[in-house]
Amino acid sequence: MKGRTLLSARWVIGHRNDRHVVYENGVVVIEGCDVLHVGASFEGEVAQRIDYGEAVISPGFVDLDALSDLDTTILGYDNGPAWKKGRVWPETYVARGPYEMYTPEELAFQKRHAFAQLIRNGITTALPIASLFYRAWGETVAEFEAAAEAAKELGLRVYLGPAYRTGGQVTDTAGTIRAVYDEARGLAGLAEAAAFAQRIDGTAGGRIRAMFAPDRIETCTETLLRRTAEIASGMGAPVRQHCSQSPVELRLVREQHECTSIEWLHRIGALQANWMLPHGTQATEAEFDLIGGAGATLVHCPLVAARHGGVLNSFPKVRGRGINIGLGTDTHPADMILNMQIGMMTARLSDGMDSIRSEDMFDAATLGGAKALNRVDLGRLAPGAKADIAVIDLRHTLQTPDPVQTLMTSVSGRDMRDVWIDGRRVMADGVIPGIDETADAARAQTQFDGLIAKYPDRTAGHPPVSEIFTPSYERPTP
Template identity: 35%
Template sequence: MRTRWHAGHIVAHQHGRHTLLRDGEVVWEDDVIVYVGPRYEGPVDEEVDLGDSLVMPGLIDLDALTDIDHLVLDSWSTPERAPGLQWSQEYFTDRRRDVFTPAERRTVREYALVQLALHGITTYMPIASEIHSSWAEPYDELVGMAETSRRIGLRGYLGPAYRSGVNVALPDGSRDVAFDEEQGRAGLRDAVRFLDHLDKLDDPLLTGVLLPCRIETLTEELMRDTATVARERDALVRLHALQGVLERELVERRHGVTPLQLLGRTGLLDTRLLIPHGLVLDRHPDVHGEDRGDLETLVKAGVSVIHCPQTSLRYGAVLRSFGSYLEAGLNLCLGTDSFPPDLVRGMDVGIHLAKVIDGRHDAATAEQYVEAATLGGARALGRSDLGRLEPGAQADLVAFRIDDIRDGVQDDPVRTFLLNGTARQATHSVVAGRPVLVDGSVPGVDLEDLRLRAQDLFTRMRAAYSERDILRRDSSELFPPTFPAFDATPGATPA
């Protein structure tokens, strides 16, 4: 089956770098690109004229939300409400439970994966909140997620998240980690079992990876065992680390070393490690405020940092800095980590935050961020056949409409799209040559029905925060509205 896309603008790959092809074509046979250029003269079985669209390599999201978003609740937190967003010690000890049934969790996963597809993401590595689970992610849930991912057609790097502990809020308002070490060991066993499951499934779109949770929630034993499995199975490891000052304090208190030193001591720096965020190094103003070698350590170890600019900003954090990390030789890739899974908005945010941090207008360019969303992700995964549109590469590509008058006048199509556009302009995508997004919809998915079911589940998730709160406050108190409700009582006067 040979397919041709024609589009006004194509981010092609030539001579080892991305290039801009105007009024061009991409042709693929089965799952492999066979031609990228002005005009293809050979026969094709199917062709799509995308008009004034921007065709790009499929976007790679390596911290992709596969849950119902909680940032909409907790990114607006105040000091008074913050403890209510964590488990209380009492909830951890006596009352923890799964808020959703397995069937409902499957709906949550479908909702999230469809959102990825609608936003032009073709390759993903999942991230989900454990706050509404009794512990972490069970094996059976990831088996179901793999089936859903196959049905939609995305390329997934999957594994159940596991941990030995959970962040808890203490009665005095401080934070700690409560541990259940056997849960951590059981989680790793399930993660290995899932690697075996995907090996037997033998689907080229699904790859097993190890996804331990946050570094402060792991015992040193679990980290060492994860590194051993990763080396034995040649599996990638992604671990949230270097993302906050509190994390650093908790790790130093428990282990007597910094998070980066703990990664080295347990062998995880030797596993092609992926680190989401990577914000708090020695150069961070709340640590030493200067480079004392942390960045060089990451570079020498071959670590990839998954930069999530939009989510970091919403929690008041920023990478220091995108340009410095690149200049040091660190591989940067991108993640969304929250809703919306919009890497286009994320790239725009990142570009402009870099200007503020470095004090220069050229601190980070549009092309550098596009490279991080494509080539950087491919490097992190060890895939030279992803993240690029050239003959021999996998046929993973996405098209964005850029001809709406609300997009404004057009200069360079990439820069203009990142500045004025959004990933919601995705209309078509293919993964391994197979359609995933067609005319803005995911074939076989009733989007309105899925939206309504997800909203119902979100309402229940929101209400369950009250169970975990130390003060057992109602969710209306934990999450007050932006403005007071309108008073429809006749003759009502303002308070």
């Protein structure tokens, strides 16, 4: 319907004087792609009114590390060590030649399926992330062309760029992990990513923007990262670089460069304000100072870190240094509310009950991501901001006196009711137009089962699947 749309609910999280504010029994007015008004009431004319009742009207979440494939990290939840369980390529697999374990059609479906899951969880701006463990080397431009089409169709706001790398990890049968490099292949991947970036940046009415995604820091050479920094800076595009996330990474980087990961980025001149750095769980205080000095963003992914015994040291301390913190889901489910809840719990376990409040984590999921992207029109509901809105249903939950605290204690992504992006209602009452949730879930599981069946190919010693993934309990035969 043309004209203004007025949304109302028990709670509205608006934005004023550089801070979120809460309106009880508030309204949001959308005009075109933007927010026209946020407040307690609105006296102007509107073409449509939607009253959500017992709900929170919230700015949509900004996911700086948004799952865009079928997450293989969940396979390692009770199955380790990683080198024994197909998370590091064995030398024998590399010798025979790594291959694509999904078809182009499967990869295209996974992006579309993942994008729908992001919307379903109130994520309105996403920077996709996928594993390269099951790839021949890096991501392809073709699959990101398909991703752009999926984002355009579904209405998701995305920053897109295929992941590339100049190196990889391999293990012998004793678990000794080393790095192998093919710089020419990696630089070719960067060139293809740069051409893709120029072609797609600003398409779909500005909802699709370019990003650069060099893979984990231990898989990148200096030339690759320097060139990435130069190209991205020239375009004004963000760069995401996974670093400071594992002891193996720290060892390989120190062996190669005689310093820590973020120190190396700083030394080669790559660490800049447009860089986003997941995960930081192994970062030192000196490295946090370098991040802060560069004006870069730390991307906190608490759920995936906690699942594997990791924790950021620590959210309150990093925030206290003035470092911008954004959030990433980086795992299944792509539930930003659950992600925030785990972030709250782990921060309090690390630094005490009074070290963090609910609004600190909510800021990271909204304003922190927007700041990382240099977007004052995202992550907030204020006049002139993009009408990117998540509506969370509270009818079936026990509410506290504050809506943000209720999000941290009583709801999940499954309570998402409606989602608006760029003024378009992309999900209504839990339904995304053009998406058959049940059929897509079955198709995704079939593809995932097919990948699991191929795990022996890329697992040290090539054991059968039954030995790679051990069951929780005995399964008696009939």
